[in-house]
Amino acid sequence: xxxxxxxxxxxxxxxxxxxxxxxxxxxxxxxxxxxxxxxxxxxxxxxxxxxxxxxxxxxxxxxxxxxxxxxxxxxxxxxxxxxxxxxxxxxxxxxxxxxxxxxxxxxxxxxxxxxxxxxxxxxxxxxxxxxxxxxxxxxxxxxxxxxxxxxxxxxxxxxxxxxxxxxxxxxxxxxxxxxxxxxxxxxxxxxxxxxxxxxxxxxxxxxxxxxxxxxxxxxxxxxxxxxxxxxxxxxxxxxxxxxxxxxxxxxxxxxxxxxxxxxxxxxxxxxxxxxxxxxxxxxxxxxxxxxxxxxxxxxxxxxxxxxxxxxxxxxxxxxxxxxxxxxxxxxxxxxxxxxxxxxxxxxxxxxxxxxxxxxxxxxxxxxxxxxxxxxxxxxxxxxxxxxxxxxxxxxxxxxxxxxxxxxxxxxxxxxxxxxxxxxxxxxxxxxxxxxxxxxxxxxxxxxxxxxxxxxxxxxxxxxxxxxxxxxxxxxxxxxxxxxxxxxxxxxxxxxxxxxxxxxxxxxxxxxxxxxxxxxxxxxxxxxxxxxxxxxxxxxxxxxxxxxxxxxxxxxxxxxxxxxxxxxxxxxxxxxxxxxxxxxxxxxxxxxxxxxxxxxxxxxxxxxxxxxxxxxxxxxxxxxxxxxxxxxxxxxxxxxxxx
Amino acid sequence: xxxxxxxxxxxxxxxxxxxxxxxxxxxxxxxxxxxxxxxxxxxxxxxxxxxxxxxxxxxxxxxxxxxxxxxxxxxxxxxxxxxxxx
Numbered sequence: 043x044x045x046x047x048x049x050x051x052x053x054x055x056x057x058x059x060x061x062x063x064x065x066x067x068x069x070x071x072x073x074x075x076x077x078x079x080x081x082x083x084x085x086x087x088x089x090x091x092x093x094x095x096x097x098x099x100x101x102x103x104x105x106x107x108x109x110x111x112x113x114x115x116x117x118x119x120x121x122x123x124x125x126x127x128x129x130x131x132x133x134x135x136x137x138x139x140x141x142x143x144x145x146x147x148x149x150x151x152x153x154x155x156x157x158x159x160x161x162x163x164x165x166x167x168x169x170x171x172x173x174x175x176x177x178x179x180x181x182x183x184x185x186x187x188x189x190x191x192x193x194x195x196x197x198x199x200x201x202x203x204x205x206x207x208x209x210x211x212x213x214x215x216x217x218x219x220x221x222x223x224x225x226x227x228x229x230x231x232x233x234x235x236x237x238x239x240x241x242x243x244x245x246x247x248x249x250x251x252x253x254x255x256x257x258x259x260x261x262x263x264x265x266x267x268x269x270x271x272x273x274x275x276x277x278x279x280x281x282x283x284x285x286x287x288x289x290x291x292x293x294x295x296x297x298x299x300x301x302x303x304x305x306x307x308x309x310x311x312x313x314x315x316x317x318x319x320x321x322x323x324x325x326x327x328x329x330x331x332x333x334x335x336x337x338x339x340x341x342x343x344x345x346x347x348x349x350x351x352x353x354x355x356x357x358x359x360x361x362x363x364x365x366x367x368x369x370x371x372x373x374x375x376x377x378x379x380x381x382x383x384x385x386x387x388x389x390x391x392x393x394x395x396x397x398x399x400x401x402x403x404x405x406x407x408x409x410x411x412x413x414x415x416x417x418x419x420x421x422x423x424x425x426x427x428x429x430x431x432x433x434x435x436x437x438x439x440x441x442x443x444x445x446x447x448x449x450x451x452x453x454x455x456x457x458x459x460x461x462x463x464x465x466x467x468x469x470x471x472x473x474x475x476x477x478x479x480x481x482x483x484x485x486x487x488x489x490x491x492x493x494x495x496x497x498x499x500x501x502x503x504x505x506x507x508x509x510x511x512x513x514x515x516x517x518x519x520x521x522x523x524x525x526x527x528x529x530x531x532x533x534x535x536x537x538x539x540x541x542x543x544x545x546x547x548x549x550x551x552x553x554x555x556x557x558x559x560x561x562x563x564x565x566x567x568x569x570x571x572x573x574x575x576x577x578x579x580x581x582x583x584x585x586x587x588x589x590x591x592x593x594x595x596x597x598x599x600x601x602x603x604x605x606x607x608x609x610x611x612x613x614x615x616x617x618x619x620x621x622x623x624x625x626x627x628x629x630x631x632x633x634x635x636x637x638x639x640x641x642x643x644x645x646x647x648x649x650x651x652x653x654x655x656x657x658x659x660x661x662x663x664x665x666x667x668x669x670x671x672x673x674x675x676x677x678x679x680x681x682x683x684x
Numbered sequence: 685x686x687x688x689x690x691x692x693x694x695x696x697x698x699x700x701x702x703x704x705x706x707x708x709x710x711x712x713x714x715x716x717x718x719x720x721x722x723x724x725x726x727x728x729x730x731x732x733x734x735x736x737x738x739x740x741x742x743x744x745x746x747x748x749x750x751x752x753x754x755x756x757x758x759x760x761x762x763x764x765x766x767x768x769x770x
Contacts, residue, residue, distance in 0.1 A: 162712075172716070172720075193722060261722040262720065262721060262722055267720070270720075271717075274713065274717055274757060275756050275757060275758075
């Protein structure tokens with residue numbers, strides 16, 4: 043911000059001195075010329091950033107508008123001193139060279155400052171993220187609470203976070219219960235429950251309860267810091283379309299040298315020295331290589347900035363170019379299209395038992411079991427607010443089921459445990475469930491079947507919507523999974539993918555990706571951990587739920603920090619739009635330069651008008667790109683299940 | 685704490701000659717990125733010469749981590765001087 047204020051003051055000073063110089067030169071006081079020269083020189087000198095950068099860019103072998111402006115202003119100042127009566131005009135505007143040179147410096151510096159400000163705002167998303175990192179943390183040391191700068195917090199210490207405060211560290215909740223708004227990281231502002239054992243991210247907001255958090259990561263190791271670093275670096279990775287712009291820019295210097303000499307010589311022999319001089323200066327001032335060279339970087343910055351505000355990290359301009367061409371998206375199933383955790387989704391009871399009975403007895407038997415399915419059963423019991431007493435004893439028989447004793451009754455779980463008690467009706471129901479790709483868990487009490495729990499991995503609530511949105515923008519969808527064919531088929535039907543491949547080993551996934559790649563530009567969406575090879579082999583790899591998983595954030599081309607799959611479509615749509623802007627900007631800047639240079643060469647413009655035109659060209663490109671920031675994803679409306 | 689002062693010459697490798705540099709934005713970003721590194725106590729970036737002066741605690745951050753970070757941001761780095769100051 044200070045930079046901008048400095049710039050504005052500098053511009054104002056140039057304006058004042060330019061105006062004074064102009065007024066003096068038109069007055070009748072003594073030494074008019076000398077005073078006017080002095081005032082103008084001060085005004086022009088204040089425009090030093092223009093010359094410094096113009097000359098420096100020349101030494102680096104690149105061409106900037108500042109270089110042309112430096113030459114033009116230098117010529118004007120010399121002309122103004124040597125030929126005080128000459129008018130710096132191709133045609134109409136009748137001002138002396140001295141006045142013209144200071145006005146030109148004034149306009150260019152104003153333009154530069156304005157552009158800088160807009161570009162700064164375009165990168166403002168990054169600024170916002172940085173502001174999200176709290177500066178201090180309240181910790182418990184020697185049984186007292188102290189507030190210390192966050193970089194002095196040590197790993198393993200306990201941080202206390204009050205309701206409404208930003209969480210200063212990545213850590214694990216050891217006491218308290220609250221919700222956290224993790225929009226900073228995931229782009230999703232719906233609060234997430236935080237209770238003992240949950241992980242927290244630095245920069246997110248603790249909403250309604252006090253939390254005690256054990257510090258796991260601090261400073262530059264936090265997820266937020268990683269995100270900031272990645273976004274910073276992403277802006278430096280060039281899109282290859284930039285090369286087109288760069289090529290034009292490289293030709294600019296020789297073309298300008300030839301053109302300005304040609305204009306000078308042609309006008310000199312036909313219209314005389316003064317007009318030749320005016321036209322040459324005008325040609326130098328109207329050129330706007332900046333619009334070309336800035337066409338892509340600002341659009342890239344705008345896109346990456348916009349994405350990062352929505353919990354999407356696009357790691358460089360190259361990926362934007364690939365994303366815009368994506369015609370097929372391959373999804374991993376488990377953990378991507380589905381939640382990745384089995385859940386009890388249905389209960390069928392038998393022999394007049396209630397659903398509570400079925401869950402309760404299953405939960406008692408499974409209470410101390412390590413089996414993944416037992417987690418689902420216990421979660422269901424908790425959800426139904428059932429009290430689960432300990433079994434008197436229990437035994438797990440691998441591959442068969444569980445046998446437990448409770449209240450002098452025997453609980454059996456698993457079909458193989460109850461071959462002789464299971465009725466035909468139960469068997470029929472179980473086959474039906476299994477044909478849908480779900481798992482059926484029968485529960486029996488003293489040889490009576492209590493019920494059958496239906497367990498399945500559930501589809502994420504926005505998977506269907508995500509697939510539909512992709513289809514609506516003409517993108518094909520494919521699901522690839524290592525899971526069995528039945529389950530795959532059931533899930534594929536639920537989410538509506540065009541195609542699915544099941545029972546794949548990781549290397550087979552890669553083979554399918556390579557196969558699809560020969561026909562389409564493809565993006566692969568996975569969790570970034572066990573499908574890393576497939577992600578790496580696709581044209582663009584998107585890792586989802588990447589917050590907290592460093593591997594996923596590092597390896598993917600695009601990291602979706604939340605678990606909102608509809609962001610896949612948004613990422614592609616945003617990239618298409620961004621690329622359209624980049625292309626549009628380059629064409630526009632090219633035409634602008636050709637038209638403006640022609641007008642200047644034929645004396646239609648005066649130097650002052652020329653410089654206004656050049657600045658307008660440049661600023662319009664910057665503004666057009668910066669508008670990408672305003673893009674918003676369509677909100678996903680949660681539909682209540684059932 | 686072992687404080688070291690390093691002076692680096694940086695140059696944007698993919699300078700597009702636009703006005704981003706000219707207006708000091710690049711210098712700003714570079715300065716901020718270095719300042720955020722744990723163990724860096726002072727950063728000065730001269731936007732015109734590309735000279736970067738960093739003071740850092742050698743026990744907290746290695747010199748190479750700083751140059752690495754600058755390089756990752758698209759700069760060529762050349763070491764001008766290193767000096768222990770505390």
